[in-house]
Amino acid sequence: MHNQQQRIIASAAQREAAQAARLKIRAGFDRSTAGLAAGMTQVNMISVAKDWAYDFxxxxxxxxxxxxxxDVLEQQHYHSILAADADIRTDFPRYRVWQHGEMVDEITDATAIYTAHPELVTFLIGCSFSFETALQDAGIPIRHIEDQHNVPMYLSNIACRPAGRISGNMVVSMRPIAAERISEAVQITAKMPSVHGAPIHIGHPESLGITAIDRPDFGDASRIAADEIPVFWACGVTPQAAIMQSKIPFAISHAPGHMLITDIPDRAWMN
Amino acid sequence: MHNQQQRIIASAAQREAAQAARLKIRAGFDRSTAGLAAGMTQVNMISVAKDWAYDFxxxxxxxxxxxxxxDVLEQQHYHSILAADADIRTDFPRYRVWQHGEMVDEITDATAIYTAHPELVTFLIGCSFSFETALQDAGIPIRHIEDQHNVPMYLSNIACRPAGRISGNMVVSMRPIAAERISEAVQITAKMPSVHGAPIHIGHPESLGITAIDRPDFGDASRIAADEIPVFWACGVTPQAAIMQSKIPFAISHAPGHMLITDIPDRAWMN
Incomplete structure (x- = not known):
């Protein structure tokens, strides 16, 4: 997908697992999708009015x-090339509704609100969950999957490059990695730039402006063992920070960690 | 640049070569930039009105x-992060002016026309010249550099994915490669997705709708030796095909092969 000529197709079993996960979510599953339908690409989401789409x-x-x-879905389009039978209005476990940079609601079905807002354009954004399969395949455990909680995410002090009316800081996800495996973790994730790529920082949370590693801004805290170092990757929740900081008049996003599961295997993003 | 964390800096000699080439162009050099300031990134360009910028x-x-x-330069911005002292109004050797999909003029200095059109937003687009250094470093000769002419480019029958009011077919560049070196050429260029990446086709021009390989739609024909196969890459002239097919009311582009030379080394795009 990344460079368009590698068409890596999921197995029938993988597609069935993805579809089953979406049906479960559509039926009311309302938790983080971390570890669900292992090996299949999960995506972040943000919808903004057409008038804001160029800036975004x-x-x-x-x-x-x-x-x-x-992927980008134009106005009143709710189906993505990434998952033929998915509906972005129902197939995220949880949505956030934003007005002027404030979260005004959290909902589990966004159908009514998309009907009321036909002006919305939807962006689907890569998620670092996609490289977790590759890390696990290399024998590097993922703490938040082991412990069955959402990944910890932090609003960093790294300013993104602004565009038009939109600015904000980078949100980062954190995984504790055993010191002796960090070099491998960098090399593996660097091969997947479409799903956040290599870490943006290793080992010094304070220099990212993170003062309490045990109190993430989004998601749940991860245990950090004595032989581990916190490793930080850019995170697809970054647009939510931009919504807040830029006071975009109206937006819908997924709730952090509550993703859409697509029909594309994670390994499709491997360079 | 591609994944933001690899900051590969040009040597002082390379930056001087790039600057010297730009000054030469600004002073009137009016030919293809193929092979100029070897190792430095050259870019394609298109400017469209802000009203068309989202679609583009x-x-x-x-x-x-x-x-x-x-890079994207907002209205009335003419300087890019890719080359601090460059001016996109003067530093391409040759420009094309488009009205409603027809080329109405070719000029060597676009300052007046940018002044007359403050509504323009400018897009700088990767160029396959960037992987030619890597191919040459591997001992794979580049025919159009050897023979000192512009690269041959063809309008293919491959439809690009449309967006809003914009549609068009892919333009491809062609390099004859010795049959025994093609596998290496694919592997080398696949590592540079930001500058067109791996070939989109090898060996059968007819299936791309190309009936006369010796009469390219843009640039100059290349000799093809008996032991060589024509290899095709996606080309940054593709937006010009979209301008024509979509009848965009007004646009400025570079003339094919007449590129802006930046301060970024080609190897900065290597994954």
Whole structure:
């Protein structure tokens, strides 16, 4: 997908697992999708009015590591090439509704609100969950999957490049990695730039402006063992920070960690 | 640049060569820039009115192999992060002016026309010249550099994914490669997706709708030796095909092969 000529197709079993996960979510599953339908690409989402779409698309273009766009759905389109039978109005477990930078509601079905807002354009954005399969395949455990909680995410002090009316800081996800495996983790994730790529920082949370590693801004805290170092990757929740900071009049996003599961295997994003 | 964390800096000699080439162009050099300031990134260009910028940016997002965007300059901005002292109004050797899909003029200095059109937003797009250094470093000769002419480019029958009001076919560049070196050429260029990446086709021009390989639609024909196969890459002239097919009211582009030379080394785009 990344460079368009590698058409990596999911197995029938993988597609069935993805579809089953979407049906489960559509039926009411309301938790983080971390670890669900292992090996299948999960995506972040943000919908903004057409009037804001150029600024957002340019913001994403200028900040590809935190906002790698995998698909754009035009107004009143709710189906993505990434998952033929998915409906973006129902197939995220949980949505956030934003007005002027404030979260005004959290909902589990967004159908009514998309009907009321036909002006929305939707962006689907790569998620670092996609490289977790590759890390696990290399024998590097993922703490938040082991412990069955959402990944910890933090609002960093790294300013993204602004675009038009949109600006904001980078949100980062954190995984504790055993010190002796960090070099491998960098090399593996560097091969997947469409899903956030290599870490943006290793080992010094304070220099990212993170003062309490045990109190993430989004998601749940992860245990950090004595032989581990916190490793930080750019995160697809970054657009939500931009919504807040830029006071975009109206937007819908997914709730952090509550993703859409697509029919594309994670390994399709491997360079 | 591609994944933002690899900051590869040009040597002082390379920056001087790039600057000297720009000054030469600004002073009137009016030929293809193929082979100029070897090792430094050259870029394609298109300027469209702000009203068309979202459609174009989405077109590029949906067709990254032919339209990899390296920088976007907002209205009345003429300087790029890719080359601090460059001016996009004067530093391409030759420009094309488009009205309603027809080329109405070719000029060597676009300052007056940018002044008359303050509504223009400018996109700088990766160029396959950037992987030629890597091919040459591997001992794979580049025919159009050897023979000192412009690269041959063809309008293919491959439809790009449309976006809003913009549609068009992919333009491809062709390099004859010795049959025994093609596998290496694919592997080398696949590592550079921001500058068109791997070939989109090898060996059968007819299936791309190309009936006369010796009469390219843009640039100059290349000799093809008996032991060589024509290899095709997506080309940054693709937006010009979209301008024509979509009858965009007004646009400025570079003339094919007449590129802006930046301060970024080609190897900065290597994954």
């Amino acid at each position: 698309l340019l913001y994403a273009q200028r900040n590809p590591q935190s906002c790698p766009i995998l | 940016l989405l077109y590029a997002q949906r067709n990254p192999q032919s339209c990899p965007i390296l």
